[in-house]
Amino acid sequence: MLTLFHHPICPHSRFVRLVLEEYGWTAKLVEERVWERRTEFLMLNPAGTTPVLVEEGALAVPGAGVIAEYLDEARGATVTERRLLPAEQGARVEVRRLMSWFNDKFFGEVSGPLVTERVYKRHMPAAAGGGAPDTETLRAAKSNIKYHLAYIGWLVRKRDWLAGDNLTYADLGDVPWDKDETAKSWYARIKSRPSFRGLLAEALPGLAPSKTYADLDF
């Protein structure tokens, strides 16, 4: 049995949910409000961040990248024909490079600041850093989107999927690509996958469903 401690708006949590959906593995979802810093959650992940995947009360696996590696090693052999981390050395480097691009770089420059400013800070008490969004941070994050879009557009002009010929972890970064012309056909294919349906339809308290990431004004 898998349990995923997540937040509906956390890009790293959404990445892991897409991965689980792609593989057809069910996890019990537990919503974690990380800003509350629950002791039990900090014991699972001292970093205090979502997501954390727990295997049957035994092993706690924290963080998008660590979870991706863990799932591939622990369960990947059962899904050889649609494995999200390919076997060949060069392909593995490319998938990991792009996983890191979305989970570290894009998150640091765009999706992390947007989610913090627009959603988390609304729920956080002032003493923990809550309050109105910082407009300067929002402006920078929105501006950073442009070169990410340009880069993804460039990749998908050369490839069927972001890392090569097949769907991999690299395609499951939760990013709003619908506004980019060159990325459109790839994104349409990604969005049409059953794994994306649940997340795209989800309504978040205080946010219109499809607006969560879509109203980025870029």
Add this chain to the structure above:
Amino acid sequence: MLTLFHHPICPHSRFVRLVLEEYGWTAKLVEERVWERRTEFLMLNPAGTTPVLVEEGALAVPGAGVIAEYLDEARGATVTERRLLPAEQGARVEVRRLMSWFNDKFFGEVSGPLVTERVYKRHMPAAAGGGAPDTETLRAAKSNIKYHLAYIGWLVRKRDWLAGDNLTYADLGDVPWDKDETAKSWYARIKSRPSFRGLLAEALPGLAPSKTYADLDF
């Protein structure tokens, strides 16, 4: 033949250099001033960051975490008795969790801002964001060090090495622990390893050798 594009002060580059030293693998070092955004370097790593490890003009592997996974998969079998990523599932999760702690979290909250403000910005042209260090950013980074020290101190009270019974990737984060009482004995062992000698002795232009990370005033 391995070539490592690095910067002497880049924490991620230093992590990879320590890993290579631990394994006894020689790499040709090429210093990369990432702020110059050399076209040839951007072709190796579109993210424009150090380190990048190149295998004999063939495969370019960018980023500390991706390099660590690559080296383990491509060459780990030759070093079974002192492998830096252990074989057992739970231990792998723990090593990866702590690798991410240093390379992502500590880097994001402490060492990245310190290096950017104190070193990189000194070399960067004003148009690229260069100039005087931002004192507010420096203050926040220095303040963040405290809870990292507390956490590492807590870990090494329970363990011989950060991730468990043996030296792993988790121990090779390039972090100044000498000022923390509880972390001292572990750090003394780490510093005494031959792999650390070169880095600790290195003089950087404009910075006193051991002061690079040591004068953090915490």
